[in-house]
Amino acid sequence: MSGLDTTALDNLRTALRGRVVAPQDPDYDEARSIYNAMIDRRPAAIAQCRGVADVRTTIAFAQETGVNLAVRGGGHSGPGLCLIDDGLTLDLAPMRWVRVDPLTETVQVGGGSQLGDLDHETHAFGLGVPSGINSTTGVGGLTLGGGHGHLTRKYGLTVDSLIGADVVLADGSVISVSEKEHPDLLWALRGGGGNFGVVTSLTYRPHPVDTVGVAATVWPVDRTQEVLRWYREFLPAAPDDLNGFFAIMAVPPGPPFPEPIHGRKMCAVIWCYTGDLTDGRLEDVLSVVNDPAPPAFHFTTPMPYPALQSMFDELVPKGLQWYWRGDFFDSIPDESLPVHERYGRALPTALSMMHLYPVDGAAHRVDPGETAWAYRDAMWSGVVAGIDPDPANADVIRQWCVDYWTDLHPFSMGGSYVNFLGEAEGPERVRSTYRDQYDRLTAVKRTYDPHNFFRANQNIPPSAA
């Protein structure tokens, strides 16, 4: 349907504690803006839910009116899954809260929270939950897709620490999910995305994390092949305490990078070390960075974990143009090396990049049957992202991303991390994300959302397509 009846909207406004923002409201453009400015959609309304009651009312409203519903956590999805033209966005942003319980050693997080909220609260207890590398990303969307970041090799994926959730289903019922209650749904939430209901809170088992060792090593882009050849051997053999994601990028124009290399195209590894930081141990562990080629710059520093988590926030603020695509890799074969170097040299804009995030270490030691995440045998989760502030460059960054991805795809495992699927990649790509977990996910979908009410996502239909 297109548009919403004014009386119906007024009724929704009356019923909610949160606000309902519609096109005639002065803050409509702000309310519909999301992280990726390439997405410009005009929902019929945005229901800013303040609690479970608001979520239930909004779902009931969508069921009664037949309006298409999308759910917004942190609003960071690349393809803008939380916005539908003429649809209704159920916005969880007002539900940002975190409660650390030191007695049960658990952390409960509101469904609209951001990673920074989680890190800030857990840090006060010397704890942390493994998540992603930008503090403004939504805990909800990141977790439901799997979640990888600086602590993956040490403590696994975000879903490996997820032990429970509260979920509002399509019929409005509210259920608590745990290993004991609805274990099939807990399994599906561990990677199956937003397909099953609105997750109003998530519960995690946190881990000890405090000050971590942070390092960045950058080499000229024309050394990409030597560096990748070294990196693919060094990191998998390194202890789990060391995480290091590989990047092709332009050097950011600010400290700690020296001015002469600002803006230069480079390949890099961003390191996070959770081991012993005394007596220059990190420097020892990384003394090998000269092996592939002399770095253009290398620095190490201790940092509180939340500071590392927000280190890239200023570099990529909300409102840039983004176009991304991903794939999993179990190796970095020789034949793929020239592809990386070629597209690195052709980096179209200062912010565009390619990242390879390690998903081995602790993530490999989780039984593949325990979560819906279907790539326990992958070594890296890769993403190519064209990024720029200027909408005039949208076509250029899109084309670079698609070309790079297309040339790299033959060296991949065939599927992508669900949260790195881009716009309109189609149902086959969703299937390849879930491989042999797909049929089980379909069965869980049939149990909890048999009419596919929640379909503004990387959709898993209740019956085989």
Ligand code: FAD
């Ligand atoms: P939204 O757009 O709000 O939601 C995305 C999807 O999740 C939608 O389908 C939505 O319906 C669903 N959803 C969100 N919350 C809920 C909920 N509470 N209940 C039900 N469904 C929900 N990923 C990583 O794993 N590691 C990283 O390091 C990483 N870095 C990133 C950095 C940036 C700058 C960006 C833009 C993204 C990054 N990502 C990373 C990808 C990120 O995990 C996805 O974009 C994810 O979808 C973001 O979740 P969100 O809640 O912010 O997004």
